[in-house]
Amino acid sequence: MVKGEASSTRSLPASMHIMQVAGECLPYSKTGGLADMVGALAKSLAGQGHRITVVTPLYKACQLDLAETTLMDWDLEIWMGGELIKGRVRHLEVHSNLHVLFIEQPEFFGREGLYGEGGADYPDNAHRYTFFCKACANLARYWPEPPQLIHVHDWQAALVPTFVDHQHLYEGWASPPKTILTIHNLAYQGNFPGKTFELCHLPESYFRPETGEFFGQMSFLKSGMVHADALTTVSPTYAREILTQDSACGMEGILNHRKQDLHGILNGVDYDDWQTENNPFLDHAYGPQQLDGKAQQKALLQAKLDLVVSDKIPLFGLVSRLVDQKGMDILLPALNATLDRGFQVALLGTGMPHYQEALERLASRFPKQVAVTIGYSNALAHQIEAGSDFFLMPSRFEPCGLNQMYSLRYGSVPIVRNIGGLRDSVTGLQEDPRQADGIKFQAFSVSALIAAVEEALKLFEDPPRLKGVRQRGMQKDFSWDLTSGAYLDLYRSLLKKKA
Structure with missing residues (x-):
């Protein structure tokens, strides 16, 4: 360049x-x-x-x-x-x-x-x-x-x-x-x-x-x-x-x-729109030094989507077009293989009919763990970003991506492939544990995504470490x-x- x-x-x-x-x-x-x-x-x-x-x-x-x-x-x-x-x-x-x-x-x-x-x-x-x-x-x-x-x-x-x-x-x-x-x-x-x-x-x-x-x-x-x-x-x-x-x-x-x-x-990122304080779509304000509001947003999201309301259950969010580029073909088998671990998924998006139908079938199999909303709602997008513990972006390719930047600001740890703009905006746990603000995986494969989900579940079991990762992400500036x-x-x- x-x-x-x-x-x-x-x-x-x-x-x-x-x-x-x-x-x-x-x-x-x-x-x-x-x-x-x-x-x-x-x-x-x-x-x-x-x-x-x-x-x-x-x-x-x-x-x-x-x-x-x-x-x-x-x-x-x-x-x-x-x-x-x-x-x-x-x-x-x-x-x-x-x-x-x-x-x-x-x-x-x-x-x-x-x-x-x-x-x-x-x-x-x-x-x-x-x-x-x-x-x-x-x-x-x-x-x-x-x-x-x-x-x-x-x-x-x-x-x-x-x-x-x-x-x-x-x-x-x-x-x-x-x-x-x-x-x-x-x-x-x-x-x-x-x-x-x-x-x-x-x-x-x-x-x-x-x-x-x-x-x-x-x-x-x-x-x-x-x-x-x-x-x-x-x-x-x-x-x-x-x-x-x-x-x-x-x-x-x-x-x-x-x-x-x-x-x-x-x-x-336009932080006039994507912020955790004075946000018309969020009921509770929070910031990197005061995360209580994020826990409250999680409980509200779980209740809104008819998921089990518990701060002990990891919640993974995803707001995306449901297309090949966004990695739907590895996300679905990865979720099918790991949902027995008990975590929750809140998904918002629209796209290819076969992916929409497969995700809806997944939600019907796991009604208290998986909530799928087909369509787009700006309010719900903000609420998923705020209420999730982790945010999934298993893209096949990603020129830039914006949701990982929103997730960082909202304290939802992004799980991303190490490609394109995802690579440029997220620091992974394996990359630099002391500066990490997310989780990265390299191969575009079901097994690599499963390993990243397992890494997230392990992080969730270590609250002080999870808090540090969240705070570092929230302090990043992509204005x-x-x-x-x-x-x-x-x-x-x-x-x-x-x-």
């Missing part, structure tokens, strides 16, 4: 205008951690005096009062495959430094879901997000106060650097913004049939193996990786992992070609005000090169 250059120079302004582009953003829309990251990063950067403009689709599902927005005098007219698609722009001023532009196109975004429904992607996602990316490039070029940098996130926004590059080279955009692409999860690439390229109205040079073509398909993410000025991922370890054939999802060629421009920056500094260093290094 190449670290960013010096973060200050006399020729650069103290304050920057940065456009953040993403398919989702809290508190307006969310399917996963991408939304958390974009919303928190924008909030942190704006709080440090930078002008932040977030651009995101106006979904039907957006948590937004349209009366609080202003319909801009800005008509979008985007050519796509010989058809002129129109849209509008709504503006929301969150505060003087933080603005959100919503791309309004009801045919594309006025649906129940963000990317799909009923477990299936929308068949016209290529059309939807080509339109979105073209609209964002249009705004960046012609907005009265154009940004100095455009930071785009994941495949839904990854064509923006491509369109910026094309307009610079072929359409007279003399001094476009620098572009940064953050890869939140390389497994999701936005790959579509090759004919999708016709929607872009770009020269054929943009659809070659060295550009946006990927085994005959049009790849949004690969095109962005080729044309962005810098690439980031959401943890240092994941940045190294995706350079290898095992983790690159077929993109090892372009990633190794661009490895000098690839930066791993660990995500942060965005710290993490955003790495992005500011990168932004300034790019502007310095431009200057």
